[in-house]
Amino acid sequence: MKEKEIRREEAETVRRCGRAKDLLPLMLVGEAAPGDEEFVRVHLQGCAPCREEAESLRTLLGSLATAEVPDPGEEYWRTFLPRLRNRITGKRADGSIRWSIPWPVLSAGTAMLLLAGSLVVGWQPQGSAPFQRMKEIAGRARSEEIREAFEKVYPGTEASLPIDWGIRALPSANRMQEALDVVLPTDETDFYATVRALPPEAQKWFVRVSSRGAV
Amino acid sequence: MTATPDLSERDLDLVRRFQAGEDRAFDELVQTHRREIYRLAYRLLGNHADADDLTQDAFLRVYQSLARFRGESSFRTWMTRIVLNLAADRRNERTAKRQVSLEEVPLKELGVETGPTARHFPFAERTVQRAVGLLPPRQRETLILRIFEGMKFHEIAAVMGCTVGTAKANFFHALKGLRERVRV
Numbered sequence: 001m002k003e004k005e006i007r008r009e010e011a012e013t014v015r016r017c018g019r020a021k022d023l024l025p026l027m028l029v030g031e032a033a034p035g036d037e038e039f040v041r042v043h044l045q046g047c048a049p050c051r052e053e054a055e056s057l058r059t060l061l062g063s064l065a066t067a068e069v070p071d072p073g074e075e076y077w078r079t080f081l082p083r084l085r086n087r088i089t090g091k092r093a094d095g096s097i098r099w100s101i102p103w104p105v106l107s108a109g110t111a112m113l114l115l116a117g118s119l120v121v122g123w124q125p126q127g128s129a130p131f132q133r134m135k136e137i138a139g140r141a142r143s144e145e146i147r148e149a150f151e152k153v154y155p156g157t158e159a160s161l162p163i164d165w166g167i168r169a170l171p172s173a174n175r176m177q178e179a180l181d182v183v184l185p186t187d188e189t190d191f192y193a194t195v196r197a198l199p200p201e202a203q204k205w206f207v208r209v210s211s212r213g214a215v
Numbered sequence: 216m217t218a219t220p221d222l223s224e225r226d227l228d229l230v231r232r233f234q235a236g237e238d239r240a241f242d243e244l245v246q247t248h249r250r251e252i253y254r255l256a257y258r259l260l261g262n263h264a265d266a267d268d269l270t271q272d273a274f275l276r277v278y279q280s281l282a283r284f285r286g287e288s289s290f291r292t293w294m295t296r297i298v299l300n301l302a303a304d305r306r307n308e309r310t311a312k313r314q315v316s317l318e319e320v321p322l323k324e325l326g327v328e329t330g331p332t333a334r335h336f337p338f339a340e341r342t343v344q345r346a347v348g349l350l351p352p353r354q355r356e357t358l359i360l361r362i363f364e365g366m367k368f369h370e371i372a373a374v375m376g377c378t379v380g381t382a383k384a385n386f387f388h389a390l391k392g393l394r395e396r397v398r399v
Binding site for chain 1: 242245254257267275343347358361362368386387393394397
C-alpha cells in the first residue's frame with residue numbers, strides 16, 4: 001500500500017515537473033497566465049532540478065537579450081535614403097538609368113498569355129470551366145496588381161530585366177497560383193489544376209512558354 | 216522595435232499623408248523605422264550585406280504597396296510581415312541556388328567571427344547568436360520577434376499568420392533547440 005502511494009507520488013512529481021518546464025519559458029517572458037505563474041513559483045520552491053532549469057533558461061534569455069546588432073555607422077545612414085530614392089526613381093548608384101519594365105505592357109503580356117491559354121483551351125468545347133476561368137482572370141487583372149504579383153513571385157523583377165524578358169518571365173502554373181493569390185486574393189481559382197485540366201498538347205505549350213521565364 | 220500608441224498614430228498619419236499624395240511622408244517613415252528594420256534584418260540574416268539589401272528591399276516594397284495599406288493592422292505589424300516575407304524569399308532563393316546557408320554549417324565549423332560583430336558580441340553571446348541562426352526559420356523568427364522586438368505572442372501570430380498556440384510552441388522549441396546547442 002505504501003509502495004503504491006510512493007509510486008503515485010513520484011508520478012505526480014514527474015507530471016508537475018513536466019508542466020513547470022512547459023510553462024517556464026512563458027513565465028520568464030511574462031506571458032504565463034496568472035494561475036500558471038503561481039503554480040510554477042510554488043513548484044520551484046520545492047523542486048531543485050526545476051529551479052536549476054529556470055536559472056539556466058534565465059541565463060540563456062539574458063545572453064540573448066544583451067546581444068546587440070553592430071551599427072553600420074553614420075555614413076551608412078546618411079546615404080540610406082538617397083540610395084532608396086534612387087532605386088525608387090530607377091537610377092543606379094552610378095547615376096545611370098535602370099531598366100524598368102513598363103508594367104502596362106507586362107500586364108498586357110500577361111493577359112495575352114492567359115488569353116492565348118484560353119485559345120488553346122478552345123480545343124475543348126467553348127464554355128468549359130478552364131476556358132471561362134482563364135478568360136475571366138485575364139479580364140480582371142490590373143497592371144498595378146500584376147506588378148505586385150510579379151514582385152512577389154520574382155523578387156527584383158522590377159529593377160533589372162531586359163524588356164524582352166517581360167513576356168518570357170511569365171510564371172509557370174504553380175508560380176501563377178502565387179501571383180493570383182496577390183492579384184485576386186479572394187479568387188479561389190486553382191490555376192495549377194486549371195492547367196492540369198488542359199489537353200496534353202496545351203499543357204506542353206504552356207510548359208514550353210512559361211519555362212522560358214525561369215530567371 | 217518599440218511601438219508606442221503615439222508612434223503608431225504618427226505612422227498612420229504619415230501613411231495617410233503619403234496616400235494623399237505627399238511623397239515626402241514616405242521619407243519620414245523611412246527615417247523613423249530604418250534602424251529598427253535594419254536590426255531585425257540583421258538578426259534574421261546575420262550579416263551587414265544581407266541586412267542592408269533586405270532593409271532596402273523592404274522599404275522599396277513598402278513604397279510600392281503603401282497606397283493600398285488600409286490600416287487593418289498596425290504599420291509595424293505590416294512592415295514586419297514584409298521583412299519576414301522577403302527574408303523567406305531570400306532563403307528560398309539561396310536554397311534554389313544551392314548556396315551553403317548558415318543552417319547547413321555545423322556550429323563548430325563556423326569559426327571565430329571577424330568584422331564589426333566580433334567587437335560587439337562577447338564570445339558566449341556570439342555562440343548564442345550563431346545558435347539562433349541554426350534554428351529552423353519559423354522558430355528563429357518567433358524567437359527574434361519575441362526577445363528582440365518585444366512582440367507579444369498574439370502580435371507574433373498576426374505577423375506570421377499562425378495561431379497564438381503555434382507561436383508559443385515555436386518559441387518553446389526555439390529555446391529548447393538553443394539550449395541543446397549552447398549548453399547554458
